[in-house]
Amino acid sequence: MAAVVRESWALVEPRAHELATTFYRLLFEHAPQARTLFPVDLPPHRSRLLPALVHVLQRVDRPRELSPILAQLGRDHRKFGIAATHYETVGVALLGAVEQLLGAAWTAEVADAWAAAYSVVSARMLAGAAAGNGPASWLGRVVDHHRLSWDLAVISVQALEPIPYRAGQYLSIETPHRPRLWRYLSPANPPRPDGLLQFHVRAVAGGLVSPALVAHTRVDDVWRLGPPMGGLPLDAESRRDLLLVAGGTGAAPIKAIVTQLAVQGGPRRTHVFVGGRTWIDLYAVPSLTALAHRSPWLDVVPAVEHNAGEAEHGAVGDVVGRHGPWTDHDVIVAGSPDMIRATVARLVTAGTPPDRIRHDPLLTDRAA
Structure with missing residues (x-):
């Protein structure tokens, strides 16, 4: 199923902008009232929703990876007042748009694969929404x-x-x-x-x-x-040392984790690397360094790509690699998608088991 979705998406992807336009046209034709759920300035939004949806559909064969994300998305979408009928309408519009662009390549096998993939995704999101027992926002x-x-x-x-x-x-x-x-x-x-x-x-x-x-x-x-999302919180069962890597404003979740560790008394040896292009990107380093001076369990290493000064020189992933190996650590990486990809690749190449490296989904820059 997922393989068929991926193969057919490769045919559509070069026309992604046209697909998005067709999707929203069909969506609002089927459900005009849904227009109020979207921003007034819709065109920029088109570049965000549809790629994220297709990204998920192509990975329905990875339930362990996707199920928690979909449950969180379902809970998060409660803030829009989304009902089961909305999921059905989105599915009709999505499949209709893909069918129009694929033309003769939209075979019965392809139609069944997209329908099955979307059914899995929507069912898990609806289950997540139903399990939400707190406020929607x-x-x-x-x-x-x-x-x-x-x-x-x-x-x-x-x-x-x-x-x-x-x-x-x-x-x-x-x-x-x-x-x-x-x-x-x-x-x-x-x-x-x-x-x-x-x-x-x-x-x-x-x-x-x-x-x-x-x-x-x-x-x-x-x-x-909206409701909390993401899979970076610490594994309470693990006693392995920690490697925390931040790029840019990825320092925010890393700082929250380190502060929580300090409250708990620093039960695990923790190495924090904070990287950026220039020194201004290391705005969180002074407070983290001050905490490290009071905390024997904590080390903080700044890394700068340009005009390093007292920091280590280079991309943060490369600096982390020079200090490795990190084969016996639990690793959390936070930053832009490009920074996460580069850092994870460096760590895996150096021998860190991929299942010990955690980061949030690489869909888009979240705060754009």
Whole structure:
């Protein structure tokens, strides 16, 4: 099933923009009321939803990898008021769009494979939604906006009710400056009794949300926050030493995990590598280094690609590789998709077992 989906997608992928246009046309023809669920400025959104959906469909033969993600997505989509009928309508539009572009290549075998794959995905998302027993979303008020540079800001949000996330997870957020445009951000702190969350945001060039967050967020803005997602929280059963690798604002979930370890008394030897193109990308290093000075279980190594100064020179994955091997460690990698791919490849080549390396799905830059 998944192999047939992958093979047929290879024929459609060069016309992905046309596919997206056809998909949304069919979707709104079947369900005009669904238009209110999407941003007013729809064209930029087209480049995000459909590739993510196809990415998942091509991997339905990996249930261990996908099932937790799909369950989380199902719970997350409750904030839109999504019902079972919406899933059916999306499936009809998706298969109809692929059929139109494939033409004669849309055989009975291909149709059955796409239908079966979509059925698996939608069923797991619906099960995840049904299992959600908390609020569909929360409200939070911005209490501080600290701009570190023209394209980087630290934003503190006071949740009005506790959000049951774990250090290393991320939340979808919607702001008054970009209604109906949700983006994922990772809290840089573990859950606190007062409900305060700190987010690190970099303005992505050409992004729809992150530039507005960095430039236009104001104290007292009210955000909506979706259910926690992601698979980076620590494995409580493991006693192996830890290797935590961050690139750019991937420092946020890594900092949350390290802070949680400090609260627990540093039960595991932990090596943290923080990388960036320039020193400004290492904004989290001073606070992590200060914690390391008080914590004998923690080492922090900064890595800079240009004008390294006192940091190690090179891409963070290469620097990690020079300090290896890391064959006996649990590894968590957080950053851009390109940074994660390069770092994971370096680690695997050096002998780290792939099943000990964890990172979030490589779908897109989450905060664009």
